[in-house]
Amino acid sequence: MRHKQPGTFVDESATDGARRIITILSVAYILATLAVLPFAALPGPVIPAVTTTFGAGVLIADLCTGFLLIVHFRAIRSPSLLPLAGAYFFSAAMALLHILTFPGAWIPNEPLIGSAQSVGWLFIFWIVGFPSLVLLAVAIEARSGGRQIAEPHADRAMVSAMVAVLALVGALTVIATAGEAWMPAQLQGNVFASWGNTAQWTSVALSMAAFVALWRNSRGQDALFGWLGLALIAFAAFNALAVSGGARYTIGWDLSRISGFISSCFLLMFFLSQFSRLHRSLAGALARLRHVNENLERRVTERTAELERSNQRLRQALDERSLLLREVYHRVKNNLQVIDSIVAIEASSLRGPPPEDVLRNLRRRINALGLVHQQLMTSSDLATFDIRPFLDELGRDLIASRGGGGGSAKVDVDISVEADALTVDLDFAIPLGLLVTELVLDALRRQDPRDRAGEVRIRLRRSPDAGVTLTVMDNGGAIGPGHGTPHKGGPLGLSVVEALVVQLEGGMAVFHAGGTKVEVRMPLPEIKS
Incomplete structure (x- = not known):
């Protein structure tokens, strides 16, 4: 981000320490994913509630992140923030639909809405749509050249972006729940279809393409983009582990849910850490302000007392002057009376x-x-x-x-x-x-x-x-x-x-x-x- 705005942190420059942390976490995440891939196809525990927990966690994290991105779009009006916020709102909506259509999440062995294939299709839309919207946001940032949306048009642009996301989610929901007759099967029992695996690898490729574009655009200088890149790596690992598992309730599938939740939390943790930093900074500023205010009050009190003493001395001097003048006038009058008396005595003789x-x-x-x-x-x-x-x-x-x-x-x-x-x-x-x-x-x-x-x-x-x-x-x-x-x-x-x-x-x-x-x-x- 190039739009420096005092009091915000969306466009904060990444410190050397933050860049080191992001680099270490990115490398560690990639290595851990590669280490788990050979064991991804091994069977894991069959716990349907895992999907409910995963979906609820992603829903809450992505909603919070999308809201914070909208708040900061209102502050700096960067056009790239709108598709980025839209990507997180899209992901939150798809997480909710994933819970509603996953068999066994609410009703034993049955989805709450749609058919048994609906959850697979919605999942494909989700994992392809999120990195695509992020890639769109990076492209807009690269082409905007630091320009901002004019303030009179900012609200309309924000509403248009949210309406577009809702329309997209609504259309995909209708397709996934009502298009069983003409949509190919994505699941055969708990095993993924080959075209579904292709879609997941496509999601991995889109995520890594967005990561590379982010790096080329920001060169690691932007804190938000740095943590977004780490979120993209976790999202790519989420899909890589799932497709390597090949089916539900494998080790790869279970770990992919954890990785997907972590991916949703990275930007939220960035925002929360910045809020904490801003809170500490504000607390420090308030403490300094109180200290300055106390010093000013003390100096005002001292100055007021000094002025009061000066005024008292001036009043005393003025009173003394007035008394002296009155005494002088009185004595002059008395002296003139003495002269008058002397003249009167002389006149009588x-x-x-x-x-x-x-x-x-x-x-x-x-x-x-x-x-x-x-x-x-x-x-x-x-x-x-x-x-x-x-x-x-x-x-x-x-x-x-x-x-x-x-x-x-x-x-x-x-x-x-x-x-x-x-x-x-x-x-x-x-x-x-x-x-x-x-x-x-x-x-x-x-x-x-x-x-x-x-x-x-x-x-x-x-x-x-x-x-x-x-x-x-x-x-x-x-x-x-x-x-x-x-x-x-x-x-x-x-x-x-x-x-x-x-x-x-x-x-x-x-x-x-x-x-x-x-x-x-x-x-x-x-x-x-």
Whole structure:
């Protein structure tokens, strides 16, 4: 066989050891047969049950072998396997018919079906038909060149082959049981007719021809063909011993039954040995697989434990980092509060409004910085926060810290905040908070106690152009020399607002209509990871 198929053994190459065993058995079988031939015609024991035992053994062995050949045809679809399987199914059927038509096998001195001559004719059909089908299989193998039957046609070819075998067996059965009037006698009592002897020698010749063809085709390299060749030698010995005995119940006839049964068992033993080998191989593979699986499970367990330890260390480091950042933000806020307290103490010792206003505004700026750190300290990632609550609290703090100064009477001012959701980080929040503080302080300075209640609006909106617009509006007087504008004469003043706008990469515009509106456009903040 040339169709190598993983997981099958029909086409296995014969090992050197297997070739030696087949050669030794073949030579031994031939020599043993030649040694018995001179004594084959001697009378043997008359035991009709021998035929029943022989037929039943051949029937079971050939059925099993034919089935296994069909199974492996399904695996490799070699065309030569079909006639070979057909030969074994044919032999099994003829063995069954041999039991049914042999006189004395079931009924004393009578066949169960057919006539006294039927068993002889069926036996001739059997011993000629089996080696002929094997020879056909060898010829197909030699001519196929390793080709396979196409998978869609494999089942149909298999069914056709089995139907042909059944049809052949049926036709031969009808001829043997109903053709007594025109078929020559094959037996005269228990003695074989001369033409029957010729048919048996023909079977010997067909068996040896199939053996030689097998050897020439496989050169002993194919394990299946090697054991099939040994089966053919045993089948040839089966016929040679029977014809040399010349009649039933001779030594040659009795030994031929044993040889026929052995011939049927050779391929079956080959299959069983291969099944045993495959079972051992599978058991070994399963053992190795279990070992590999155990190693993998152990390594996975170790790796999982290692990863868990690493994750635990990372979680611990992250917790320590978060705690450290919170502590840093908390301490920065506390330090700013200390600075604010110091400024407040210094401011209380000063006399005169101008220095007091300067220090109060400085405290408000410090408070804006502290609020940024407070928001970061309470955020989930310690790096970003939403700007809306920050602006709300900044507005409330600016109103709460507002006091008189510069000769201005205190005016009731309402600060409202409207802001879109916007996530910011430290780099954006600090300049934005300081900018809002400066603009609100300027707006508060413009409130006139003679006017109606003051109002300051803070708005932060996203722009369609992927930017942000900050608007601070009030209903006080316009920016000018007489209304406390972001003056340049103070410590900080308008120059601080302009610097903060530049830091935010924005642009500022001032509008006067019923008050003052300062609008600052800037790009969306980029959160640094």
